[in-house]
Amino acid sequence: MTSSRPLEGLRVIDVGTRISAPFCAGLLGELGAEVIKVEDPRTGDFMRHIGPFVPSDEGPDYSLFWSVEGRGRQSVTCDLRTEQGQDLFRQLAATADVVCENFRPGTMERWNIGPEACRDDLVWVRVSIFGQDGPNAHRPGLDRLGIAYGGLLHLTGEPDRPPVRPGVTISDYLTGVFGAMAAIAGLYRRDVDGGRRAGPGAVIDAPLYGSILRVLEWTIAGHDQLGVVRGRQGNRLDNSAPLDNYPTADGRFVCIVAGSDANFGRLCAAMDRPDLAQDPQWSTLAQRAAKADEINGIVADWTSSLTAVEVEAVCIASDVPVGLAYTAADIAADPHMSFRQDLVAIDDPVLGPVMQQAPFPRYQGEERPTPAGAPRLGEHNDEVWGELVGGDIVEQLRRDGII
Numbered sequence: 001m002t003s004s005r006p007l008e009g010l011r012v013i014d015v016g017t018r019i020s021a022p023f024c025a026g027l028l029g030e031l032g033a034e035v036i037k038v039e040d041p042r043t044g045d046f047m048r049h050i051g052p053f054v055p056s057d058e059g060p061d062y063s064l065f066w067s068v069e070g071r072g073r074q075s076v077t078c079d080l081r082t083e084q085g086q087d088l089f090r091q092l093a094a095t096a097d098v099v100c101e102n103f104r105p106g107t108m109e110r111w112n113i114g115p116e117a118c119r120d121d122l123v124w125v126r127v128s129i130f131g132q133d134g135p136n137a138h139r140p141g142l143d144r145l146g147i148a149y150g151g152l153l154h155l156t157g158e159p160d161r162p163p164v165r166p167g168v169t170i171s172d173y174l175t176g177v178f179g180a181m182a183a184i185a186g187l188y189r190r191d192v193d194g195g196r197r198a199g200p201g202a203v204i205d206a207p208l209y210g211s212i213l214r215v216l217e218w219t220i221a222g223h224d225q226l227g228v229v230r231g232r233q234g235n236r237l238d239n240s241a242p243l244d245n246y247p248t249a250d251g252r253f254v255c256i257v258a259g260s261d262a263n264f265g266r267l268c269a270a271m272d273r274p275d276l277a278q279d280p281q282w283s284t285l286a287q288r289a290a291k292a293d294e295i296n297g298i299v300a301d302w303t304s305s306l307t308a309v310e311v312e313a314v315c316i317a318s319d320v321p322v323g324l325a326y327t328a329a330d331i332a333a334d335p336h337m338s339f340r341q342d343l344v345a346i347d348d349p350v351l352g353p354v355m356q357q358a359p360f361p362r363y364q365g366e367e368r369p370t371p372a373g374a375p376r377l378g379e380h381n382d383e384v385w386g387e388l389v390g391g392d393i394v395e396q397l398r399r400d401g402i403i
Contacts, residue, residue, distance in 0.1 A: 005032030005369060006031055007031040007033040007184075008032035009032075010028070010032070010033040010034070010097045010098065010187070011034045011035075011096040011097055011098075012025050012028050012033045012034065012096065012097065012098040012099075012100065013036055013037075013038060013096045013098070013099045014026075014036065014037040014038065014073060014100050015037075015080075015089075015099060015100065015103075016100050016101050016102040016127065017046050017047070017102065018045070018142070018172070019047070019143070019172035019173065019176070020127045020143075020171075020173070020179070020206075021102035021125065021127045022045070022047070022070070022100070023069060023172065023173055023176030024176040024179040024183070024206075025098075025100040026072050026073065026371075027176065027180040028098060028100075028184075029073055030369070030371055031184075033097075033098070034074075035072060035074065036073065036076060036092065036380070036384055037075050037076070037375070038080070038089065039075055039076070039377060039378070040077065040079065040080075041078065041377075041378065041401065041402070042079075044077070044377040044378075045066070047066045047069055047070060048063055048066045048377065049063065050063055050065050050066075051063060052064050052065070056350055058350055062351060064354070066374055067348050067350075067351065067354050067356070068374075070374030070375065071346055071348075071371045071373055072371030073372075073374075074375055074380035074383070074384060075379050076378060076380050076403065077377065077378040077403045078402065079401065079402050079403070081111065082402060085402050085403075086111050086113050088385065088388070088397070088402065088403075089113045090113060090117060093113070093118040093119065095388070096122060098122065098123045098124075098125065098187070099118070099122055099123075099125070100124075100179065100183075101124070101125070101127070103128075104128065104138070104140060105128050105131075105132045105133070121190060121200060121201045122201045123183050123186040123187055123204070124202070124203045125179040125180075125182065125183050125204045126205055126206060127175055127176075127206045127207070127208065128205075128206075128207050129141035129142075129145055129146060129149075129207060129208050129209065130207050131210070132205045133205075143170070143172045143208060145209070146171030146172070146175070146207070146209045146211070146212055147165060147170065147171050147212055149209040149212075150209035150211070150212025150213045151212060151213060151216050151219060152166070152215075154231070154232070155230060155232055157232045159232045171208040171211055174211035174215065175206050175208050175210070175211040178206060178210075178214070182202075182204045182206070186202035218230075236296065237259075238289065238292075239285075239289050240285065241259060241288040241289045241291075241292035241295050241296055242258050242259070242267065242288065242292075242295045242296050243256070243257050243258065243259050243296075244296050244300070246299055246300045246303040246304075247303060247304050248303050248304065248307055248308040248311055249304060249305060249306055249307050250307040250308055252308035252325065253308070253324075253325040254308050254311045254312060254322060254324050254325065255322065255323045256299065256311075256315060256320060256321070256322050257322075259285055259289075260285065261283075261285065264277065264282070264285075264288065265277045266318045266319050266320045267299070267318070267320045270314045270317070270318035270320050271314075273298075273302075276295075276298070282295065308324050309324075312324055341358055342357070342358050343355050343358060344356060344357075344370050345370075346370065346371060346372075346373050347372070347373050348373035348374060349373050349374075349376060349379075350373075350376070359371065381394065381398070381403050382394060
């Protein structure tokens with residue numbers, strides 16, 4: 001079995017903090033690129049300081065968030081607010097292929113380490129809230145603003161209740177994915193004629209709200225053509241029923257998607273209610289959607305009489321699309337995910353083996369590499385900076401507080 005490392009030989013500089021830009025760099029690292037994270041020598045990445053935490057024999061409690069999102073890269077420290085640190089960064093950038101950053105627009109230019117100050121064949125992924133230009137470019141913000149401004153927050157939750165944020169920082173992660181895709185395309189365009197660094201690089205402007213906007217389905221077209229302002233629908237869809245997250249006898253929830261005529265018929269068989277499938281009032285999707293509360297209520301009464309596992313088993317036997325609302329414990333115990341090796345033990349340098357999500361997606365028939373554990377702050381200073389400027393200068397930079 002061969003190893004799936006298509007980006008091997010490429011060097012990525014992660015000069016981001018929190019999630020989106022580092023996640024972008026991490027995805028490239030899981031495809032084989034070498035990732036070097038540049039951190040503030042005083043505090044390091046903010047993710048090192050956000051919980052949940054695990055007690056550590058090495059000092060302060062250790063962030064599991066950092067253990068997951070800091071993995072697969074080397075850590076060097078560099079004070080980018082100083083001229084010496086800026087010169088050091090430019091030297092490192094001269095050896096790289098991609099830079100991932102998420103400073104407020106204009107920050108790297110003020111430090112003289114932006115695209116104009118570095119080699120012109122670099123591919124830059126520049127993450128921000130509102131983009132590198134425009135009236136809002138200067139505004140600060142985090143993931144929640146990307147979700148709100150991009151239009152997703154308004155759509156999330158129950159119709160008669162306030163908006164609810166998604167359960168994870170989705171605009172950070174989505175923007176990281178889009179950024180990684182665009183970086184690979186930029187590298188391909190740069191190198192397409194057969195030789196590395198054969199053409200110019202690229203500067204990718206990746207605002208958090210933009211990734212959310214791109215996945216809004218028909219929302220914008222519906223407003224443009226129909227004057228519709230889409231609103232919250234909770235766990236249902238106005239144009240499909242039965243469909244919901246249904247309660248079960250053991251206090252869990254199970255998602256059943258049976259909007260199509262074929263799936264509705266299978267669900268009726270699973271519930272031992274052939275009369276529903278034969279009743280003219282339920283014969284079409286439009287009829288069922290018009291009386292969604294009633295048909296969903298019938299299904300909920302049935303699921304409430306069984307445990308979640310029992311509902312799942314009966315639906316699977318009848319070929320009805322079904323899924324339990326999984327917890328982390330369910331994921332850890334699931335035999336399908338175990339078979340597919342969707343979780344992997346990462347050798348964290350502080351905690352030892354930590355079970356985490358495996359790299360995704362996989363190359364079929366090829367071995368999926370396991371990322372290295374999240375590095376200690378500045379763990380690779382001697383290795384990376386020493387190669388660039390020599391050990392004596394590294395020691396001086398350390399004494400001067402530059403690294």
